[in-house]
Amino acid sequence: MAATVAMPVAVAAVALTAGLAVATFVKAFGVGFLAKPRSEAAMAAHESPSTMLAGMGVAGLACVVLALWPAGILPAVRAAVGEAAVSGEVTLRLTHVTGALSPLLLTLGLVVALVVVAGVVRLAATRRARREARLWDCGGGPMSARMEYTATSFAEPLQRVFDDVVQPELDVDVSHHEESRYLVRAVAYRRKVPDRIERRLYGPVLDMIAAWGRAGRGLAPGSVHRYLGYGFYAVCGLLILLTVTR
Numbered sequence: 001m002a003a004t005v006a007m008p009v010a011v012a013a014v015a016l017t018a019g020l021a022v023a024t025f026v027k028a029f030g031v032g033f034l035a036k037p038r039s040e041a042a043m044a045a046h047e048s049p050s051t052m053l054a055g056m057g058v059a060g061l062a063c064v065v066l067a068l069w070p071a072g073i074l075p076a077v078r079a080a081v082g083e084a085a086v087s088g089e090v091t092l093r094l095t096h097v098t099g100a101l102s103p104l105l106l107t108l109g110l111v112v113a114l115v116v117v118a119g120v121v122r123l124a125a126t127r128r129a130r131r132e133a134r135l136w137d138c139g140g141g142p143m144s145a146r147m148e149y150t151a152t153s154f155a156e157p158l159q160r161v162f163d164d165v166v167q168p169e170l171d172v173d174v175s176h177h178e179e180s181r182y183l184v185r186a187v188a189y190r191r192k193v194p195d196r197i198e199r200r201l202y203g204p205v206l207d208m209i210a211a212w213g214r215a216g217r218g219l220a221p222g223s224v225h226r227y228l229g230y231g232f233y234a235v236c237g238l239l240i241l242l243t244v245t246r
């Protein structure tokens with residue numbers, strides 16, 4: 001009964017996580033590679049050195065190998081935990097659940113399907129005359145960097161869906177001209193998504209440590225007489241403790 005209830009919840013959680021991960025990577029790729037530079041530094045950006053690319057390439061290749069052939073690490077998993085939840089070389093079979101999965105065959109099937117679809121689209125496109133035209137820009141002329149989507153605007157729909165979870169802080173400051181309150185001079189819009197873990201978990205702990213520090217500064221005002229008194233009281237308390245415990 002528990003497995004029957006937990007399985008749909010787990011599938012929904014995995015689907016939600018996968019969807020958010022795809023949206024995150026699409027945002028990162030679009031902002032990093034499909035946008036116009038907004039500053040001189042971004043316009044002068046260049047590729048990283050070959051040593052950094054080699055390190056990232058090795059890490060990426062390891063991810064691809066583990067994704068396509070996870071059975072390669074099963075012996076190490078068995079040696080570490082004693083029993084693995086899956087078995088098999090190309091087709092993975094779950095130990096206590098009826099089911100099988102082959103990441104390599106699924107990837108090959110996906111690649112073949114993409115090649116077939118791309119070939120069909122290319123054949124259909126070659127039958128028509130190719131024309132080049134400028135994209136419709138709503139009559140506003142060529143688009144500038146100020147008109148493009150930013151990371152904040154891209155993530156705005158997801159933030160609205162999860163407003164109760166992320167609890168963003170919104171601040172709109174409108175300044176008017178002195179001659180008339182109906183004439184707006186400037187609008188300042190600020191939106192911040194605070195870290196709830198940092199604010200609710202680490203914040204109180206840091207405040208408590210800071211309070212202890214302030215109390216400690218009060219105990220050490222620089223008076224030699226007070227320091228001698230601390231030592232005297234500590235020795236007296238230790239003698240009393242030894243007398244009572246013996």
